[in-house]
Amino acid sequence: MRLNKGFKAGVIAISLAAVVAGCGSSRSEEDPGGDDSTAPAAALTFGDLESPCGEGDASGATDQGVTDASIAIGYGDDRGFVSAPGLAQEVGDAVDAMVKWCNDQGGINGRELVGTRYDAAVSNMVPVMKEACGKEFMLVGDGFANDFAGDPVRVACELPHVPAYTVGGNAAMGELKVEPMPYPADRYNAGGLKAAMELVPEFKESIAIINTDAPATQVSNYKVGAALAQLGVTPKDCGITLHMAGDSSYAPLAQKLKGCGVKSFFNSYTPSPQIFGLLEANQQAGVELAQFAEAQWYGEAGAAWNAQTKAADGMLTAQTVQPLENADVNEAVAQYQELVEGNGGKTGMLGINATSAFLLWAGAAKECGDELTRDCVMEKIAAVEDWTAGGLQAPTNPGTNEPTECTMLVQLTGGTWEQVYPETRGEFACDPANVIDMDPAISGIKVTKDRTFESFLQQ
Secondary structure (H helix, E strand, C coil), rough: CEEECCCCCCCCCCCCCHHHHHHHHHHCCCCCCCCCCCCCCCCCCCCEEEECCCCCCCCCCCCCCCCCCCEEEEEEEEEECCCCCCCCCHHHHHHHHHHHHHCCCCCCEEEEEEEEECCCCCCCCCHHHHHHHCCCCCCECCCCCHHHHHHHHHHHCCCCCECCCCCCCHHHCCCCCCCCCCCCCCEEECHHHHHHHHHHCHHHHCCCECCEECHHHHHHHHHHHHHHHHCCCCEEEECCCCCCCCCCCCCHHHHHHHHCCCCEEEECCCCCHHHHHHHHHHHHHCCCCEEEEEEEHHHHHHHHHHHHCCCCCCCCCEEEEEHHHHHHHHHHHHHHHHHHHHHCCCCHHHHHHHHHHHHHHHHHHHHHHHCCCCHHHHHHHCCCCCCCCHEEEECCCCHHCCCCEEEEEEEEEEEEEEEECCCCCCCEEEEEHHHHHCHHHHHCCEEECCCEEEECCCC
């Protein structure tokens, strides 16, 4: 195992105020202070990544959504889902902020970004994708729970995207897609599970997986179950299923878990009323089990709720992006927080993914210059072999659609998340052996020899 130390930034060099000031001076034709110096201004950065945004003279209507003056991009989340209002809101909030940040610098080679933020509200995935197909140059930093329903539409209309994340197996292995932190159907980063079992023996001794009727979280459960089996652990089915629409009472579920004879449990829900209801019922029933959750549990929503209830104290989750609590040792995280919060947005792990996706896309778009086409952008992104988004995430090779081999664990106590593994904050533990093969049939799909989606399996 090795530790990746590429993210231990020192003093934060660029604040939001500096970014704004730098943007203003770069667009000014005359220095009001009378400074006749011709020395160029220092280049703007995001973390240790040079900003892909700025003035320029790119021109031409080179592809759908591109004009002399603008580039139309789509993005979005499921914030309007009635059973969990604000679901993945941080995804769209991040791209909102990054579009503004980029336009304040002059856009991409001088072309202004015109963003359309969609709300799929979980059940409206197909209409959203159909609308995007008709007008967007590309989808950038999008994250939808039911992307498996919209991806056939996207592929059919040949709309490329650089998503914040994918959920459905077909979306994860879809054509015309490159994501900054791949989560493919045929590979799995088990590093977090391995580390958790070393730190908390209960995860290895006996664990239950909380079932769900939500397709997106079902896939996550299947993958975790298969990964645990490869690690020598057989999860127990305690007969507990959470429903997307909510349950009238969670007390019976807590009693089932209490009588199941396990020492720990895993849940793949995002922080939402459904899982909150079960955890609060567990607390009331005296269920004291070790908890491990899917990565998206990390963030403000879960922390704010737990600050009041303490029902998830001790919960662990594995991360492949830097937690917000590491902002004092990581320049890119501090800048992400400043930009999003300064724009009135919500921050979180999924928002960091969206920011990474935006930066990956924008860098490629800049390289394409005047000849800004979808083909050019996808070709440039596929050539990126070592991506950290300026230090926001563990290193990946996006074009290969392989998961990162790195991990860290964070733990929730009260309203605070804290990195507990590796011990040194800002470091990831990296090991090629963390990545294991996964049968894509677990995600309900069949893939081609070149690892792209071929068809759904009969259910």
